[in-house]
Amino acid sequence: MTEAKAPAKRAGRKVELDPRLAAYQGVWVFVEHERGQAHSVSWELMGEGRKLADQLGVPLSGVVMGAPGEDTRRFCHEAFRYGADRCYLMEDPVLADYRNQPFTQGLTELVNAHQPEILLLGATTLGRDLAGSVATTLQTGLTADCTELNIDPENRSLAASRPTFGGSLLCTILTLNYRPQMATVRPRVMPMASYDESRSGPIIEQPLHLIETDIVTKVLDYIPDNRQDRPQLPFADIIVSGGRGLKSPENFQLVWDLARVLGAEVGASRPVVQAGWVELDRQVGQSGKTVRPKLYIAAGISGAVQHRVGMEGADVIIAINNDPNAPIFDFATYGIVGNALQVLPALTEAFRQHLAVARKAG
Amino acid sequence: MHIVVCIKQVPDSSQIRVHPVTNTIMRQGVPAVVNPYDLFALEEALRLKDTYGAQVTVLCMGPPPAEAALRKAISFGADDAILVTDRAFAGSDTLATSFALASAIGQIGRNMAVDLVFCGKQTIDGDTAQVGPGIAKRLDLQLLTYVSQVDRVDTERREIVVQRRAEGGVQVLQTRLPCLITMLEGTNEMRFASQAGMFRAARHPVRVWDKAAAGIEDVAKIGLKGSPTVVSKVFAPQPKASKAEQIKCESNAPKDLAVTLIAKLFTQHPALESAISAGTTGSI
Ligand SMILES: Cc1cc2nc3c(=O)[nH]c(=O)nc-3n(C[C@H](O)[C@H](O)[C@H](O)COP(=O)(O)OP(=O)(O)OC[C@H]3O[C@@H](n4cnc5c(N)ncnc54)[C@H](O)[C@@H]3O)c2cc1C
């Protein structure tokens, strides 16, 4: 009985919530983990979830699903330290590896049993796979890749915002007469929640009534990525990015030169990736990676909203652009109006000298 | 084997212009194309057809001009094309869209059972990646998302083995047919349309289905009515409290600008200096 909490009438902006739906309370964050490691997006969501739960005056809960054992339970304790008040735990051998069928059934059962009003998941390959299936099973709304989450004061519903197609605008999406309200958020869009060793809370366990022979899909093998092979932009502390303003792949070498001196990762805007100057994994923005470095240097990048949403979480942004009116100057920390082909080598040299001196002194 | 490939027609994003004053997107005159992600799904289906033999049916929900996307797919080698179009679909979110597409696939399967459904990873306009999982759930198909490679299909035993992109690695998954695959981008390269293919595409009678033909009886499940999500407002991103501090110096020579910037950067953000030193190896 997972079907339809269908609305009594057409969703309007201020309609009274159906009493059956008003019973849905609390904010849930799905704690994603794979191979013994929690995905950092879970703790980013925990921080955001805390904010929403406090605004609503309801508890914040983590949802942990996995194989039975301390390795899974550990994530409940982590969830408390990152701000959860409670944890729902579903342990079963069939949940050892992520597979759509048992996770969809398990999460759907948890939602139906405990009725949260908001359910947040990371917009990862796992989270998007699971969220889409669960939302369809529950027949509720799901907002993808949100960059901002708030509570609409008018109707206490989740106001989930995301960029609109091709424009420099955002749209806010509401799920009015359905519960739970579901949303996914991409890794690194939100800051990490603060960690408090002393926090703990109750664990509410629920079994999953499935056996391996019920599950159609089998995991034959798992080939872990060789981390060294792939750029790790989302977790880089320093990123130097180049855009179309650099004009040629040869000039883009200047970005690599500066990155080398800074021990930085190299990023790029979409046109640069599409032109094949750098690999796909280096694209920063809405259809690429979201990054939160301590320092982001953007050379020859205009600052279109699709690029901006991927990097505005950086602590410090330095923009180099020859157009004083380029939109990137609206949100960068420091700007240099000038030709990137000259400024980049000058910066590389100045950083090199500064660091050499600092190294000698230190 | 019968394979259905879902393709969406989208505005060509490389041609989108944003109105400088209103900030809204100017769709007029922007050519429509097949959602680029869907071409990887179509190519994979055509490769399975080449290897195992299959009927490939392409399915699109959209306004009448979306027929062009289907003809394009025929020119590449798809056998049959269905356009699901009805005013009642306007305003559909992903829940309503997956309902409509799943109903249509149900109808398609009445003539010839469907073994495999392919979707793209996501679209470039709605960009949610939710429609594939939605269709799979409604049709009770096994769901294989972010597939980078189809290793083998055993039509006798009705099994398929694929490689799926997971967060930290690749899962090799085996499942039963029928199933739904969302294909990862960059996994294959779309073939060129042959001359014969283009001729065939021009003449091929694209089947056009309204909601009834697509097997939809309950109009409360499609369009705005069937969509739990509502767009409540559209707004410009919050302007930052302050704009960038412009680095200037007397000469304005790149070298002097660089030195001025670095001095300022490390004075105002002392932690950055150690972050940078920690990341470098010393051999610079
Ligand atoms: C659905 C969709 C998704 C998208 N996703 C992304 C995404 O993930 N990431 C992304 O980056 N974009 C994305 N885009 C594209 C985005 O809208 C912009 O087109 C893109 O970010 C622009 O890249 P750019 O800044 O390198 O190029 P441009 O906008 O062409 O800017 C080049 C800049 O370089 C400056 N310049 C020129 N010469 C010099 C010089 N010698 N020295 C210094 N500056 C110079 C110019 O003044 C200009 O500001 C997406 C678009 C759509 C429609």
Ligand SMILES: Cc1cc2nc3c(=O)[nH]c(=O)nc-3n(C[C@H](O)[C@H](O)[C@H](O)COP(=O)(O)OP(=O)(O)OC[C@H]3O[C@@H](n4cnc5c(N)ncnc54)[C@H](O)[C@@H]3O)c2cc1C
């Ligand atoms: C800016 C914007 C934001 C939106 N945000 C949301 C949101 O957060 N939640 C929500 O529920 N809806 C949202 N929508 C509505 C959503 O875009 C539409 O429901 C759309 O019809 C399908 O979603 P998609 O384009 O995201 O497809 P995706 O789910 O990204 O598409 C995945 C695959 O499904 C297949 N497919 C998708 N649409 C069709 C079609 N019409 N015909 C054939 N095959 C198709 C293709 O194979 C495609 O590659 C949004 C729309 C816009 C314009």
